[in-house]
Amino acid sequence: MPALTESPGYLSQGEDSLYYVHHRALTERRAAVLLAGPLGLERAHGYVVWVRWARFLAARGVEVLRLDYRGSGESTGRFDEMTFPRWEEDLRTGLEHLRRVSPGVPLTVHGLRLGALLAARVFRTEPVEGLLMWEPPESGRAHLMEVLRRKVAADNLEGTGGEARSREDYVTELEAGRHVEVEGLPWSRGLWRSSEGYGLAVPEKDEARPWRVVHLDGRPAERFLAPGRSRSVRAPRPFFWTTSNRLLPELAELYEDSLGFIAGTGARQEVRS
Numbered sequence: 001m002p003a004l005t006e007s008p009g010y011l012s013q014g015e016d017s018l019y020y021v022h023h024r025a026l027t028e029r030r031a032a033v034l035l036a037g038p039l040g041l042e043r044a045h046g047y048v049v050w051v052r053w054a055r056f057l058a059a060r061g062v063e064v065l066r067l068d069y070r071g072s073g074e075s076t077g078r079f080d081e082m083t084f085p086r087w088e089e090d091l092r093t094g095l096e097h098l099r100r101v102s103p104g105v106p107l108t109v110h111g112l113r114l115g116a117l118l119a120a121r122v123f124r125t126e127p128v129e130g131l132l133m134w135e136p137p138e139s140g141r142a143h144l145m146e147v148l149r150r151k152v153a154a155d156n157l158e159g160t161g162g163e164a165r166s167r168e169d170y171v172t173e174l175e176a177g178r179h180v181e182v183e184g185l186p187w188s189r190g191l192w193r194s195s196e197g198y199g200l201a202v203p204e205k206d207e208a209r210p211w212r213v214v215h216l217d218g219r220p221a222e223r224f225l226a227p228g229r230s231r232s233v234r235a236p237r238p239f240f241w242t243t244s245n246r247l248l249p250e251l252a253e254l255y256e257d258s259l260g261f262i263a264g265t266g267a268r269q270e271v272r273s
Contacts, residue, residue, distance in 0.1 A: 036115030083194035140198030
């Protein structure tokens, strides 16, 4: 089998640069996908799985572009100046580049966790053929509160000796304009306030383009976020984005199901048109 071709590079984003890796399709190209990953420790913990997923797709004829948001990973920019809308802009820049390098094939935007929130917003306004969301939070605010809960738990576990703080204490600091270090990143009031009202933009019922929500907790159909548009897969616990202890979780079912969705977006569009 020929070796996979992975080309790193940078895209201009104002005064900053977005780092990306282009995974070229190993076989005849049949689709393209932009990967919108998680953030903070979720990015670090899930990195191996995320790269394996990109390579899985490329080996099966799907062009892949994965990128780091401004202020994170290998991209430039100050994290304390970032907001949810600015990260949306990063995805749009990535989509524009992917269209140029992968013309003539259906394009899907695929998000994991925070990336799913961003991808759903981009899907509303961009001419892409599909949207795939793995374990999306219900909103930006809910997501940040979940991460703050982990911070409080870590503070208590580490026993730094300081006064115990709650999530509400940290929220008070953010609202006062002070930076709060969370998982090694300086959260700002701008980031916190940008999450207000930033709900998951579930597409309208009459949306003709294919989209799917994938729950990874094995939940029953009656608890699906979007009945008729959801799948349920039981991924190994703890989830791969919450810990690095399990480097190679068994995700064959998730990969095969999601590949089928991505590869089939163009065909479904043709049937509807």
